[in-house]
Structures are given as C-alpha cells and as structure tokens.
Amino acid sequence: MKIAVLFGGLSKERSVSINGGKAVINALIDTEHDVIGIDPALGINFEKSADILNGNLVLSEEDLSKISSRSYIDCINSSAFDDVDCAFIVLHGTYGEDGRVQALLELRGIPFTGSGVMASSLAMNKEATKMVFAANGVLTPDGLLVNKSDWDNFDLIKEMRSNLGDKLVVKPNEQGSTIGLTIIKNGNLDDISHAIKLACEYSKSALVEKYIAGRELTVGVVGDSILPVIEIVPEDGFYDFEHKYTKGKTHYICPADLSPDIEEFMMSMAEIAYKSLGCEGFGRVDFRLDDDGQPFCLEVNTVPGFTELSLVPMAAKEIGIEFKDLCLKLIEIALNKRANNE
Numbered sequence: 001m002k003i004a005v006l007f008g009g010l011s012k013e014r015s016v017s018i019n020g021g022k023a024v025i026n027a028l029i030d031t032e033h034d035v036i037g038i039d040p041a042l043g044i045n046f047e048k049s050a051d052i053l054n055g056n057l058v059l060s061e062e063d064l065s066k067i068s069s070r071s072y073i074d075c076i077n078s079s080a081f082d083d084v085d086c087a088f089i090v091l092h093g094t095y096g097e098d099g100r101v102q103a104l105l106e107l108r109g110i111p112f113t114g115s116g117v118m119a120s121s122l123a124m125n126k127e128a129t130k131m132v133f134a135a136n137g138v139l140t141p142d143g144l145l146v147n148k149s150d151w152d153n154f155d156l157i158k159e160m161r162s163n164l165g166d167k168l169v170v171k172p173n174e175q176g177s178t179i180g181l182t183i184i185k186n187g188n189l190d191d192i193s194h195a196i197k198l199a200c201e202y203s204k205s206a207l208v209e210k211y212i213a214g215r216e217l218t219v220g221v222v223g224d225s226i227l228p229v230i231e232i233v234p235e236d237g238f239y240d241f242e243h244k245y246t247k248g249k250t251h252y253i254c255p256a257d258l259s260p261d262i263e264e265f266m267m268s269m270a271e272i273a274y275k276s277l278g279c280e281g282f283g284r285v286d287f288r289l290d291d292d293g294q295p296f297c298l299e300v301n302t303v304p305g306f307t308e309l310s311l312v313p314m315a316a317k318e319i320g321i322e323f324k325d326l327c328l329k330l331i332e333i334a335l336n337k338r339a340n341n342e
Contacts, residue, residue: 001033001085003331004110006101008039008052010064010071011093012179012202020090020306022053027308027324028088038080040091040101043071046080069095076104086331087112090306093176097303098124111338113330115302119278123300126173126207129277136276138269138297141288143209145173148200157192160208167211170195172203176301183211212288212296217256219270220304220312222282222326223333226267227315231256252311254318259293266295273297281333284312 005028007021008014021037028035039049041064051057059067072095081087087110095101099121105112115123122128133140142164150156161168166187172180180202182195192208199206216234220227231253256263270285277300284304287295304312308323316326 002083003028003033003035003086003088004081004084005035005037005088005090006040006096007037007090008041008049009091009093009096009101010041010067010069011091011096011176013092013096013176014041014059014064016305017090017092017096018052020092020310023307023323024088024090024327025053027327030324031328036080036084038075040072040075040095041067043067043074044078046075046078069100072101072104076101076108076110081108081110084110086110086334088327088331089113089303092303092305093179094174097176097301098174111334113334114281115277115279115283119280120302123277123279123283123302124174124176126171126299127205129299130207132276133273133297136272138273138276139294140297141169141209141212143207146196146206146208148204148206151197151200151206152193154189154193157189157196161187161189161192164208164210167213168192168195169209169211170199171207171209172199173205173207174203175199185211212290214288214290215256217266217287217289217295218311219267219285219287220282220315221270221274221279221285222312222316222321222329225319226271227312228255228318229258229263229266230254230311230315232311252314254314258289262289262293262295269295269297273300280337282312282330 005021005024007017009017025035025037037049037053038046039052042048048057087105089112091101099117102120103117127145130140144160168184170182180199184191196206216232218230233251235249273285274283279300279302284301286298289295313323313326
C-alpha cells in the first residue's frame with residue numbers, strides 16, 4: 001500500500017508540521033508500506049519534498065508569501081497522487097486543518113487520516129465550536145466575537161470587559177498553536193485593543209473570552225478510545241507557541257493527577273465535544289480546570305501535533321500504543337471509513 005504523508009504547507013505552523021511529517025515517515029518506513037512525503041506548498045514541484053525533509057531546501061517567510069494556495073490544488077491533482085492508497089495528514093492550521101485539503105483529497109477519491117471536511121472546518125472556527133458545545137451541554141468559557149474593524153471601538157471593548165471581566169483571553173477565531181493569542185490580566189483597554197488587532201492579523205475576526213484561572217489539561221481521542229488526561233505545566237507564563245515547541249519549556253503529567261470523578265467527567269466531556277463536531281479518526285480536546293474542579297472546554301484540535309513527543313502519542317503510549325502502531329491505526333481507521341461509505 002502506498003501512503004502519502006502530507007506535511008509543511010503554508011500555515012504559520014509549517015515548521016511544526018515538517019517535524020511531524022518526518023516522525024510519521026520514519027515510523028512508517030519500518031512497515032511494509034511504500035511511504036512518500038509530500039509538501040503541498042511545492043505544487044507541481046512536489047519531487048522537491050525530500051529536500052524539505054532533509055533540510056537541503058528551506059523556504060523563508062518571504063518565499064512562502066509568494067506561493068499561492070493554488071499550489072495545493074496543483075499538487076493533489078498531480079501524478080504524485082495517482083497511485084496513493086491513503087493520505088496521512090500532518091498539516092496544521094490554515095489549508096491543513098480547516099477542511100480545505102480534506103476537500104481536495106475527497107474530490108480526488110483518496111482516503112485520509114483524521115476528520116472530514118465539515119468537522120475540520122467547524123472545529124477550526126472557534127465561535128462556531130462554542131455554539132456547538134453550548135448546544136450539547138459542554139461548558140466553555142463565555143466569549144464574544146469581534147470583527148477586525150472594531151479593534152479600536154472602545155465603547156464595544158468596555159462593554160465586553162463589563163460582561164467578561166478584567167482577565168481575558170484574546171485569540172484569532174481561526175488559528176492554532178496559540179498564534180496571535182494574548183492574555184489580558186488587568187483589563188487595560190489599550191491592551192485589549194492591541195490584542196484584538198494582533199489576533200486579526202491571523203484571522204478575519206478575534207474571539208475574546210473570559211479567562212479561566214486554573215490548570216491546563218488535554219484529552220486525546222483515537223478511534224473510539226478516549227485517552228488518559230494529560231496535565232500541561234509550563235515552566236513560566238502560559239502555554240504559548242514557545243512553550244509548546246521548545247524542549248524543556250513545559251512539563252507534562254500523564255496521566256494527570258486528578259480525582260477519579262473529575263477524570264471520568266473530563267473524559268466524558270471530551271468525548272461529547274469531539275463527537276458533537278463530527279470528528280473522526282483522532283483529535284485532542286483542550287480544557288481549563290478551575291479551582292472548583294469545573295472543566296471548561298476550549299477547543300478540539302483535529303490535526304494535533306504528531307511527533308513521538310506530542311500529546312496524543314504520549315497519551316496513547318500510556319495505554320500501550322507505540323508511535324508506529326498509532327500511525328498504522330490511524331491509516332486503518334481512514335481505510336475502514338472509506339470502505340464503510342462505499
């Protein structure tokens with residue numbers, strides 16, 4: 001069987017995706033499958049994907065800014081996918097996690113790992129996700145959506161502060177890996193305004209949420225299995241991009257030290273949140289646990305980080321699933337999904 005591992009791409013999480021692509025390819029090379037790595041940012045020049053993986057070709061931010069998203073169409077419509085049996089998606093953020101690359105693969109008739117078009121698109125939209133959570137009884141922090149044009153509307157900002165409090169989280173409505181996210185601790189109007197402006201550099205709108213003090217926790221899902229809860233403990237500050245992807249900046253506790261009732265409740269809420277969005281294959285559900293032991297669901301990641309040290313593989317290993325077996329299981333799920341839909 002031929003497996004195409006999609007990595008790289010045009011999003012702000014490109015470097016993370018490249019590392020994940022390398023990890024998956026290295027794991028699958030040790031199987032009986034024929035494995036190729038493909039960076040869709042290269043378009044019809046997909047043959048150069050190997051140069052990206054081995055570091056002989058590095059695309060700067062300026063290089064990437066000149067590449068059209070049409071490169072994805074050109075790449076997936078090319079001969080590279082003529083005999084591909086399954087695509088393993090390790091693309092994050094825009095054009096990788098938002099349903100667009102999934103739609104191209106679906107149109108090409110190629111099974112792929114993870115969630116489908118609708119669930120991927122829905123989970124990427126934080127406001128829409130919160131609406132689905134609310135409809136399904138999943139507690140999530142109170143929040144309001146702000147348009148890009150309202151970043152200096154101080155009457156609106158004052159009203160939001162009045163409704164949500166002085167401690168706020170401001171983030172792009174459609175983005176991942178805490179890119180463009182700001183935590184406001186003192187309710188300063190100028191700080192909120194600048195945070196909205198920053199968030200809108202990465203999305204058409206910003207989500208302003210009530211800050212939930214407490215512990216950072218996450219729950220992975222693989223197939224029908226809800227994985228052990230992981231606690232995320234940054235060495236300082238909050239779990240931002242630097243703490244996520246810099247070795248030693250964050251301590252992970254797996255399984256998290258929780259009372260059985262809270263652990264069971266969080267795993268149940270993770271399953272409801274995941275299924276309410278229509279997610280499939282695998283994913284990761286992020287929470288804040290307040291000082292009263294109440295979990296607040298933040299979001300569902302449909303293509304979470306995927307190296308051997310990433311959180312879903314970490315939790316899977318806790319129940320005896322090694323990284324290579326996890327990769328094979330996700331491929332099996334993707335192929336079974338196709339077979340069941342035919």
